[in-house]
Amino acid sequence: MKNFKQMKVWEKAHQLTLETYRITKEYPKDELFGLVSQMRRSASSIATNIAEGCGKNSDADFARFIVISMGSANELEYQFILSHDLKYINQKQFNTLDIQINEIKKMLVGLHKKLKANS
Secondary structure, three states: OOOHHHOHHHHHHHHHHHHHHHHHOOOOHHHHHHHHHHHHHHHHHHHHHHHHHHOOOOHHHHHHHHHHHHHHHHHHHHHHHHHHHOOOOOHHHHHHHHHHHHHHHHHHHHHHHHHHHHO
16 A cells, blocks of 8 residues: 555646646636536546555556546646637646646656556
């Protein structure tokens, strides 16, 4: 069993979740139960699944949760694109978020490869 709080990828995912919550506070109120809710779920799911996977008994089980985290990261990446296209976030915000999400995705891919090699 691993301590998720000591994992760099979890920390980055957690920070991205906090940033997603901050940014979506400024979205139109009619998006509260639509895009805002989806984005917050997607963002928190990345870190949540890393944490849950850390509690599993095998690297193979942990790897499954990393795949789920990757799916959530891809969802959030699209939601950032949509937010930018709808003019809910500006270009600078989009660029920053895009860099963050892609860094997390690269880390998840690396972690998944390591876990698969160990199992």
